[in-house]
Amino acid sequence: MKKTTQSRAANLSFRTIANRVLIAALLTSVALPSLPDRAHAQSYSFGSVQVQGNARIETGTILSYAGIARGQTLSAAELNDAYQRLVASGLFETVEITPRGGTLVINVTEYPTVNRVRFEGNRRLKDDALESIVQSKPRLVFSPSKAEADAAKIAEAYAQQGRLAARVTPKIIRRSDNRVDLVYEIIEGKNSEVNRIGFVGNTVYSDRRLRRVLQTKQAGLLRQLIQRDTFVEDRLQFDQQVLRDFYLSRGYIDFRTTAVDAELARERDAYFVTFNVQEGQQFRFGEVTVVSDYPAADAELYETVLKLRPGVVYSPSHVENAIARMETLAVREGLDFLRVEPRITRNDRDLTLDVEFVLTRGPRIFVERIDVEGNTTTLDQVIRRQFKIVEGDPFNPRQIREAAERIRALNFFENAEVNAREGSSPDRVVVDVDVAEKPTGSLSFGGTYSTNSGFGLAISFTETNFLGRGQSLNLTLSGAESNQNYSLSFIEPAFxxxxxxxxxxxxxxxxxxxxxxxxxxxxxxxMGLTFPVGERARLGLRFGLEASAMRDPTGGGSPAVGSIINSEIAQANVYAGVVGYNYTFDTRDAGFDPTKGVLLEFAQDFAVGGDVQFVRTRARAVAETRILNEEVTLRAIVKGGMLNYSKGSSRTIDRLALLGDDLRGFEAGGVGPRHIDGTANNTLYGNMYMVGSLEAEFPLGLPEEYGVSGGAFYDISNIWDVGASANSVGTGTLLYNNGSARHVVGLSVFWDTPIGPLRFNFAKALKKEQNDREQFFNVSIRSEF
Known part of the structure; x- marks a missing residue:
């Protein structure tokens, strides 16, 4: 905190200045004793006007403000008006007008010049941020009204950060040559937190569920790290729209927020926020039809791309998706300016909404140009490619809205506004894109810990808008007690x-x-390429080189390794050229805060060159839904893999492994085919595996601001087949090569923290084998600092 203890005695408050002005006014009234009580009937004429006390401001300028000329006949009221004009000019600290016979003397004291502007007591907002707020600047004439306005702006900036109790007092310190230092003394106060968020009128969804939707959060244990529990009025406005979107996406078309009450605690450090809502009834889709008012558009053809079915819960996003599909079909059919207008008929008796999509010919309006402003780092082309239209294309308002959402989704900008305005003629439109950039790179130094690899250090550099081209670059260097990992990745999203x-x-x-x-x-x-092959499907093609080796840490022939591992170590480095593909179908991001979704993944790699030839196949299917008014999440996961060699044979390092979440309750490598040979007891992994999991997540009854919830799971998994390595058993014993299913049940505790979500698993194996290595408790933590 800056100190000005020695100079505070020289401070002159604005109350003192006001008093001086008042005294000057009184002196003025005393200095005009010759004016009779009926001053309006008296007139005066001065042969000369003298101006005293001015140093910076020219005498002519002062006379111009006063509006007085030599020889001019003035009434007492006009003299008072001249005085008021000089005071109102804001140039003078004091003004005195004194008639002396035929001479009028104007005595002024000029406001000082600001020597420098300083801030005291500010910690949350730095000097640079405050300097951009205030209008008072060094080398400008000091203005009390401007300083008071600046103080109000600073207090408002603190209020935007939730510090409503912040107080700002401007003071001046006199310097030589009629200069002053302007000091803003700031008492920041405490954050005005949101202690409680409540709802009135909700019956379908609980307060707990609705609070998860809001951006504003209740103050919790981590209030010093999580700033969304700070009261911000603008955020509450956004939360009202979020609530409406939440209910609309679930068919509650009559939902509305009737009021938001924010009650400030007496100490002014906490708010109690209450949303008064009316939910209404849930509506479903009724009859869905397509009619055409566009002669060239066949309604039956456009009905084929509809995916809306009667009985499905109504959602505006479903309607928007249907319109997008029909407009895309129109482009393929060569029909420009086709517009799809949804006409909705409400049926209160059966709580359904009939939707009639009307195909019409829209106005012939073209995009004249797309103007991009505000981007200093990001190239124009990165923003322009978010539009599916270019200059000269037919104008489509829905496509402009979708482009705006894609620009915001880039996460390159603090703010992004997209608006359309009339161009050079009524049939031309100019699209204005105004953005404000934000940092997109980060350099992090972190620590890692896991129950499998122990403690470690990590350095990571990430840039999501590399060179302003929208490219992603990530470099990671990490090391733990028993492993080191170095990786580099680069993505060009628009090849x-x-x-x-x-x-x-x-x-x-x-x-x-x-x-x-x-x-x-x-x-x-x-390297690879990924591209869409459907509305929610993507296909990736890749090519790569792989090299791997296994080594005996003792230098050769360790009895702790065993004959199978020794035979695999003897293969030294193995090289392979690999081509592959992966297919992904994902519906989990459909709609606002979706209640259900499906993820399907299928991938294959083919080793076509090098020391080995193989086919590596992986598949995964995930289905998720929410029940009990979305309080409980149920998830089912099935996945598997297969490794088939046609040249060479698999080694332990090549085979498929069960990862930590595949089978909880066991250490990594704690299950699967195992070779016991003397003192050697090694997991060999397998060429095939299958995993099935059922999971549930549910609230524990704790305040949701703690970010703690519970879960339960059941895992079943099997891994088997070591391939040709089974021929190298030697004198040892190969166990579980034909597979053995393990069953595990357990409980989980989820904790959302600023360093990421943590999961604590407590597992119990229901079925296991004698040589398996169990693990009752598992947690993974990664901390950035």
Whole structure:
């Protein structure tokens, strides 16, 4: 905090200045004793006018403000008007007008010049931020009214950060040569937190569920790190719209927020916010039809792309998606200016909404140009490619709205506004894009910990808008007690200007007896293309090179390794050229805060060159839904993999492994085919595996601001087949090569923290094998600092 203790005695408050002005006015009234009580009937004429006390301001300027000329006949009222004009000019600290016979003397004291502007007591807002707010600047004439206005602006800036108790007092410190230092003394006060958020009128969804929707949060244990519990009035306005979107997406078309009451505590450090709502009834789709008022558009053809069915809960997003599909079909059919107008008929008896899509010919309006402003780093082309239209294309308002959402979704900008206005003629439209950029790069130094790999350090550089081209670059260097990981990735989201993402990846991983009695190293290099093949489906193609090796840490022939591992170590480095593809179908992001969704993934890699040839297949299916008014989330997961060699054979480092979330209750590598040979007892993983999981997440009854919820799970998993390595058993014993299903049940505690979501698993194996390595408790933590 800055100190001005020694100079505070010289401070002159604005109350003192006001008093001086008042005294000057009184002196003026005394200095005009010759004016009779009926001053309006008296007139005066001065042969000369003298101005005294001015240093910066020219005498002519002062006379111009006063409006007095030599020889001019003036009434007492006109003299008072001249005095008021000089005071109102804001140039003078004091003004005195004194008649002396035939001479009028104007004595002024000029306001000082601001020497410098300082801030005291500010911690939350830095000097640079405050300097951009205030209008008072060094080398300008000091103005009390402007300083008071600046103080109000500073207090408002603190209020936007939830510090409603902030107080700002402007003071001046006199310097030589009629200069002053302007000091804003700031008492920031405490954050005005939101202690409680309540709802009145809700019956379908609980307060707990609705609070999860809002951006504003209740103050919790981590209030010093989570700033969304700070009261911000603008955020409450946004929350009202979010609530409406939430209910509309679930068919409650009559929902409205009747009032939002924000009650400030007596200490002015906390708010109690109450949303008064009316939910209404839930509506579903009734009859869905398409009619055409456009002769060239066949209604039956456009009905084929509709995916709306009667009985489905109504959602505006479903209607928008249907319109988008029909307009896309119109473009393919070569029909410009086709517009789809939804006409909705309400049926209160059966709580349905009939939707009739009317195909019409819209006005012939074209896009004249797209103007982009505010981007200093991001290239225009990055913003322009979010539009599916270019200059000269037919204007479509819905496409402009969708482009605006895509621009905001880039997460490159603090603010992005997209508006359309009339161009050079009524049939031309100019689209204005105004953005305000924000930092998109980060350099982080972090610590890692897991129950499998122990403590470690990590350095990561991430840039999501590399060189302003919208490209992503990530470089990570991390190391723990038993492994090191180095990776580089690069993504170009619009390769060759198309909706095709190009990616490049390179990595090196080295382990030192990490859950095994041998060392490993693996290097990968790859590149690929990903593009859409459907409304919610994407296909990726890739090519890469892989090299891996297993080593004996003792230098050769360790009895703790065993004959199978020794035979795999003897293969030294294995190289493979790999091509592959992956298909993804995902409906989980459909609509606002979706209640259900499905994810399907299927991927295959083919080793077509190098020391080995194989086909590696992975598949995963996830289905999720919410029940009990969306308080409980149910999730089912099925996944599996297969590795089939046609040349060479798989090694332990190549085979498929069960990851931490695949089978809780066991250590990494704690299950699967195992080779016991003397003192050696090593997990060999497998060429095939299957996993099935059922999960539930539910509230624990704790205040949701704590970010703590509970879960339960049931896992079943099997991994088997070590391929040709089974021929190298030697004198040892190969266990579970034909598979053995393990069953696990457990409970979870979820905790949302600023460093990421943490999951604490407590698991119990219902079915296991004698040599499995269990793990009752598991947690993974990664902290950035």
């Amino acid at each position: 060759l200007g198309r909706d095709v993402a190009f990616n490049f990846d390179a990595g090196y991983v080295e382990t030192s007896t990490y859950n095994a009695e041998y060392d490993t190293s693996a290097t990968n290099f790859g």
